[in-house]
Amino acid sequence: MSDETMKITLNVWRQRAAGAPGSFQTYTLDDVSPHMSFLEMLDVLNERLLAKGEDPVAFDHDCREGICGACSLVIDGQPHGPRRGTTTCQLHMRSYRSGDTITIEPWRAAAFPVLKDLMVDRGAFDRVIASGGYISVHTGGAPDANALPIGKKSADEAFDYAACIGCGACVAACPNASAMLFVGAKVAHLAKLPQGTVEARSRVLNMVQAMDTEGFGACTNHGECSAVCPKEIPLKAIMTLNREFIRATVSAEE
Amino acid sequence: MDLNARIPAGPIQDKWDKHRFELKLINPANKRKYKLIVVGTGLGGGAAAATLAELGYDVDCFCFQDSPRRAHSIAAQGGINAAKNYQNDGDSVYRLFYDTVKGGDYRAREANVHRLAQISTAIIDQCVAQGVPFAREYGGQLDNRSFGGAQVSRTFYARGQTGQQLLLGAYSALERMIGAGRVKMHARTEMLELVVIDGHARGIVTRDLVTGEIRSWAADAVILATGGYGNVFYLSTNAKGSNVTATYRAYRKGAGFANPCFTQIHPTCIPVSGEYQSKLTLMSESLRNDGRVWVPKSAADIGKKASEIPEADRDYYLERKYPSFGNLAPRDIASRAAKEAVDSGRGVSGAGSAAVYLDFADAIKRVGQAGIADRYGNLFEMYERITGENPYEVPMRIYPAVHYTMGGLWVDYNLMSTIPGLHVLGEANFSDHGANRLGASALMQGLADGYFIIPYTIGHYLANAKQPKVTVDHPAFKQAEADAQGQIKRLLAVNGSKSPDYFHRELGVKLIWEHCGMARNEAGLKKALKLIPELRERFWREVKVTGSGAELNQNLEKAGRVADFLEFGELLCLDALERRESCGGHFREEFQTPDGEAKRDDENFAHAAVWEFKGDGKAPVRHQEQLTFENVKLATRNYA
Numbered sequence: 067m068s069d070e071t072m073k074i075t076l077n078v079w080r081q082r083a084a085g086a087p088g089s090f091q092t093y094t095l096d097d098v099s100p101h102m103s104f105l106e107m108l109d110v111l112n113e114r115l116l117a118k119g120e121d122p123v124a125f126d127h128d129c130r131e132g133i134c135g136a137c138s139l140v141i142d143g144q145p146h147g148p149r150r151g152t153t154t155c156q157l158h159m160r161s162y163r164s165g166d167t168i169t170i171e172p173w174r175a176a177a178f179p180v181l182k183d184l185m186v187d188r189g190a191f192d193r194v195i196a197s198g199g200y201i202s203v204h205t206g207g208a209p210d211a212n213a214l215p216i217g218k219k220s221a222d223e224a225f226d227y228a229a230c231i232g233c234g235a236c237v238a239a240c241p242n243a244s245a246m247l248f249v250g251a252k253v254a255h256l257a258k259l260p261q262g263t264v265e266a267r268s269r270v271l272n273m274v275q276a277m278d279t280e281g282f283g284a285c286t287n288h289g290e291c292s293a294v295c296p297k298e299i300p301l302k303a304i305m306t307l308n309r310e311f312i313r314a315t316v317s318a319e320e
Numbered sequence: 321m322d323l324n325a326r327i328p329a330g331p332i333q334d335k336w337d338k339h340r341f342e343l344k345l346i347n348p349a350n351k352r353k354y355k356l357i358v359v360g361t362g363l364g365g366g367a368a369a370a371t372l373a374e375l376g377y378d379v380d381c382f383c384f385q386d387s388p389r390r391a392h393s394i395a396a397q398g399g400i401n402a403a404k405n406y407q408n409d410g411d412s413v414y415r416l417f418y419d420t421v422k423g424g425d426y427r428a429r430e431a432n433v434h435r436l437a438q439i440s441t442a443i444i445d446q447c448v449a450q451g452v453p454f455a456r457e458y459g460g461q462l463d464n465r466s467f468g469g470a471q472v473s474r475t476f477y478a479r480g481q482t483g484q485q486l487l488l489g490a491y492s493a494l495e496r497m498i499g500a501g502r503v504k505m506h507a508r509t510e511m512l513e514l515v516v517i518d519g520h521a522r523g524i525v526t527r528d529l530v531t532g533e534i535r536s537w538a539a540d541a542v543i544l545a546t547g548g549y550g551n552v553f554y555l556s557t558n559a560k561g562s563n564v565t566a567t568y569r570a571y572r573k574g575a576g577f578a579n580p581c582f583t584q585i586h587p588t589c590i591p592v593s594g595e596y597q598s599k600l601t602l603m604s605e606s607l608r609n610d611g612r613v614w615v616p617k618s619a620a621d622i623g624k625k626a627s628e629i630p631e632a633d634r635d636y637y638l639e640r641k642y643p644s645f646g647n648l649a650p651r652d653i654a655s656r657a658a659k660e661a662v663d664s665g666r667g668v669s670g671a672g673s674a675a676v677y678l679d680f681a682d683a684i685k686r687v688g689q690a691g692i693a694d695r696y697g698n699l700f701e702m703y704e705r706i707t708g709e710n711p712y713e714v715p716m717r718i719y720p721a722v723h724y725t726m727g728g729l730w731v732d733y734n735l736m737s738t739i740p741g742l743h744v745l746g747e748a749n750f751s752d753h754g755a756n757r758l759g760a761s762a763l764m765q766g767l768a769d770g771y772f773i774i775p776y777t778i779g780h781y782l783a784n785a786k787q788p789k790v791t792v793d794h795p796a797f798k799q800a801e802a803d804a805q806g807q808i809k810r811l812l813a814v815n816g817s818k819s820p821d822y823f824h825r826e827l828g829v830k831l832i833w834e835h836c837g838m839a840r841n842e843a844g845l846k847k848a849l850k851l852i853p854e855l856r857e858r859f860w861r862e863v864k865v866t867g868s869g870a871e872l873n874q875n876l877e878k879a880g881r882v883a884d885f886l887e888f889g890e891l892l893c894l895d896a897l898e899r900r901e902s903c904g905g906h907f908r909e910e911f912q913t914p915d916g917e918a919k920r921d922d923e924n925f926a927h928a929a930v931w932e933f934k935g936d937g938k939a940p941v942r943h944q945e946q947l948t949f950e951n952v953k954l955a956t957r958n959y960a
Contacts, residue, residue: 083871083872099593099594099596101593101594101708102594102596103598103706105598106596106597106598109596109598109821110596112819112875113819113821113822116819116864116866116875117817117819117864119864119866120866121866121867122866122874122875124872124874126386127560128385128390128392128559128560128561129390129392129394129395129559129560130559130560130598130599130601131395131557131599131601131602131702132702132705133394133395133481133483133484134385134390134392134394134395134559135387135389135390135394136385136386136390149705151701152705156702156705156706157705158705158706158708160708181530181872182871182872185872187386187530188386188387189386189387189507191387192387192388192389192495192498192505192507195491195492195495196495196496196498196499197499198499199492199495200450200451200492200493200495200496201449201450201451201492202496203446203449203450203493204371204374205367205370205371205374205446205493205771205772205775206442206446206771206772208442208445208446208448208449209445209449210445211404211444211445211447211448211454211462212404212406212461212462214448215459215460215461216456216460217456217458217460218456218457218458218460221453221454221455221456222453222456224451224453225453225478225479225485228451228452228453228478228485228488229481229484231484232387232389255451255453256451258453259451259453261448261449261450261451262451
């Protein structure tokens with residue numbers, strides 16, 4: 067792998083505050099190392115801006131190892147950039163070539179208002195979870211963990227859905243800004259486990275209602291959500307959500 | 321400073337049960353009259369906020385991240401220990417207790433550790449009931465694996481994302497209480513000051529990170545679960561936002577800070593690749609179940625490809641030096657051995673700094689690539705993404721990095737600090753891991769503190785304290801708000817030329833890692849103690865913060881955290897200087913055995929060192945809590 071530095075041109079969305087007008091600004095970096103992460107490249111840009119007395123670019127990030135779900139950039143039109151199954155923080159500059167121009171935008175969705183530059187408010191996701199994305203168990207008095215055997219296949223499938231990091235890329239990629247993959251992942255995770263079945267009906271009804279209230283759109287089967295998901299949550303999550311929703315709608319009140 | 325740990329009398333296995341009976345209770349109908357503040361939403365804070373709300377308390381919960389689900393507990397990979405003995409391999413509560421006290425190099429409080437081991441089993445039950453998808457065997461039973469410092473398989477896991485799954489469990493419990501209106505959640509809100517009235521912790525002052533608003537919050541008790549201070553080193557496996565501000569601000573208000581020099585360097589991290597490096601990434605300790613650590617026997621071979629070095633020319637140094645624990649030697653020991661190998665000129669090169677190999681070739685031969693992918697698939701992918709190398713084909717290259725801090729605010733058996741009413745949970749306190757934490761024990765402690773300890777002990781405090789209600793109009797709140805505003809104004813007024821990150825890197829990489837990292841000595845520590853105040857002075861002359869305090873301003877947030885690290889770093893080095901022995905993660909070069917192992921001084925240092933703040937420009941005072949070992953005999957750790 068080459069250690070030579072690269073010249074990269076960036077078109078970055080700058081927006082002073084929520085509701086303020088925004089626009090793209092162009093910056094050039096002449097000495098980007100291919101070993102840098104994408105966010106480290108932005109760190110370098112921010113150091114330069116600061117040195118000139120300009121306001122650094124605001125972006126969300128925290129763990130920088132692909133698990134906290136904080137980072138959230140649309141890179142050349144793709145949430146989290148070009149690598150499949152990869153968050154922005156795990157994207158490295160070796161995916162680019164010297165001379166490339168990269169356009170960076172925030173998540174675009176009515177339910178995720180921009181706070182500043184590349185940062186958005188994803189509180190809607192928390193409110194959807196608060197509407198039913200849990201098993202109602204108080205702390206204490208749980209039966210022995212091995213009292214209820216759960217097949218390896220069910221446990222593994224539940225894990226696949228539970229792996230969602232709540233980053234919101236699915237919403238950002240969807241032409242309808244639908245949150246069906248996010249909601250489907252939580253519904254499917256809990257539906258795969260015996261502990262989750264007791265509240266299955268109220269969970270799916272409440273979460274779908276909360277999702278609609280927050281202003282997320284409907285699913286029209288584009289599949290973009292799953293394609294950009296850094297944890298590769300399968301589209302089957304949405305099928306499970308639809309099935310659980312229909313079952314809940316047609317079944318009698320408990 | 322009152323350092324009475326309030327350890328209950330009686331045999332160790334009965335202490336917690338007896339204590340729970342003796343703790344005062346608050347009538348269910350009265351709980352809602354008590355306002356509690358929880359700062360931090362990781363495993364400790366998230367579990368505490370949810371459980372306290374379930375009990376009926378009125379909870380206000382704060383985190384600086386945009387959602388409580390993003391607290392850094394989420395990044396824990398390997399697993400969580402519990403003395404379930406599902407494997408029938410000789411585990412027990414007493415063995416987990418014993419392993420943890422020994423693993424901590426006899427610098428933890430016995431009674432706390434035993435309670436932790438007792439509670440461990442209930443944690444697994446609780447998490448399974450919440451829907452945490454732990455790994456399972458084909459028969460449907462929970463699977464276990466081994467971790468460092470133990471000879472039993474007691475670690476429960478969810479692929480390489482155990483912290484994520486446990487945190488999402490706690491987060492779902494928390495969101496349930498938020499949905500029910502019993503927890504008021506304040507995300508993107510950072511605590512800047514603790515408010516103490518009549519000697520009791522009565523609230524906090526925060527900054528809204530979106531609007532910049534400085535605001536006071538009054539309560540009947542305050543719970544800090546704000547994590548560790550590993551980012552004082554700048555480069556660590558901690559999240560970028562992890563910081564010492566909440567605990568350091570509490571220290572400045574009178575909370576004793578215990579054992580700051582007990583920091584953990586994790587042996588298996590991806591090496592530094594360049595100047596721009598912003599953080600380090602851990603490769604889970606679980607990998608040492610199957611990976612073998614080695615370097616070439618001869619320094620002449622370091623430039624060769626691993627595949628070109630025959631078996632006979634490789635030094636599997638952990639297996640050689642510690643045959644009974646082998647690659648699963650505890651973290652402090654494995655880290656120092658890696659440093660020793662690299663310092664001897666045998667570190668292997670590649671992109672980035674010198675490293676040692678973690679090789680899976682034998683394991684792939686034994687269980688196949690699919691078997692390895694099933695166990696560690698996501699870790700292998702992460703390694704490949706970061707380094708561009710495929711660890712199924714070439715060995716991983718790893719090197720130690722700062723990972724966890726055992727030191728923290730001093731707490732008694734009830735998890736209360738030296739300020740009445742201020743309780744401290746998880747990594748933010750000092751209580752359970754002594755001078756070295758065993759793998760898979762951080763998740764256990766965070767959840768034990770949050771789900772099963774604080775819900776009992778807080779009621780006892782509230783029932784006894786009988787403090788009058790206060791409001792945010794109290795002069796102490798106005799003063800704390802003015803202090804927080806003053807700090808922001810000072811930062812904005814400097815208008816220098818260097819970024820907060822510049823000073824953070826100078827402090828962490830050049831001073832703390834250099835002089836107070838994996839090996840420490842008197843001359844180096846004294847040098848750091850001279851240079852840190854100089855750097856701090858430069859910071860207040862040369863730092864550049866753009867924008868204003870009344871808006872979203874990440875640079876300002878960062879500057880405030882770095883300002884606190886610049887003070888705290890001095891305390892860390894001072895503690896390391898004064899602890900004139902080697903133990904666990906604290907290795908003083910002057911105190912070692914002839915074969916280079918840590919040499920403890922139990923006669924003079926079998927205590928927790930607790931620092932008391934005496935004012936700016938004044939030396940802090942070192943107090944001691946003597947540790948007594950009535951159950952585990954003090955002995956030299958032997959993993960050979």
